[in-house]
Amino acid sequence: MKPKWWNKGKRYLSKRDRVMAKLIRTYKGHLTTRSNFFYSLTRSICSQQVSTKSGDAIFSRFEKKCSGKINPKVVSKLTLSNLRSCGLSRNKALGIKSLATKILDKSFDPKRIKFMSDDEAISYLVSLRQVGVWTSMMILGFVYNRPNIWPTYYKKNTLDIGLLRAISINYKKKYLPPKSFTIQLQKKFSPYCTMATWFLWRSIDPENSPIQY
16 A cells, blocks of 8 residues: 555655656656564564565565564564574574564553654664664654655764665766755655655666565
């Protein structure tokens, strides 16, 4: 199911930016997502710092280890050895175990996120083990369907290298594009930066982008 704001966003971006209008005409489809926070975040952790193919293989083994039922109760019963056997590093395994524990003991409540601003939600998410700013932004955009997520630079962090490469290619800028230019685009694309990100990803990897959570 596509976000409620998708069609409106396409019309808005097409009027605002010539490059974006071309991408919207070229690449069909729409952002799709899962509403299951725990499933999505564990999938993201499995995929961190590995290729798409490797991440998919690790997650497939993890899903099999959970007997197809990826939820906090099932994961809490798995040992670190169980998780490591899926191909997860020790830190990733600990991160997934910690996430399950925090949700079960209610020290972390995903339902609170929908009442937070983007910055508040990012701060809340990065309090979790093995979750950084980029992962937080992906969860906000592709699980909570926040329309204005722009994972280029955040404070002092350089985030999505693929998106920065797509900006360089489509807007004929040097790589990495200047931070000032990405801020200029952010202002132009707001309040639909999530959509702009989706189409820019598609432009450099139409088969595998964007990652679906």
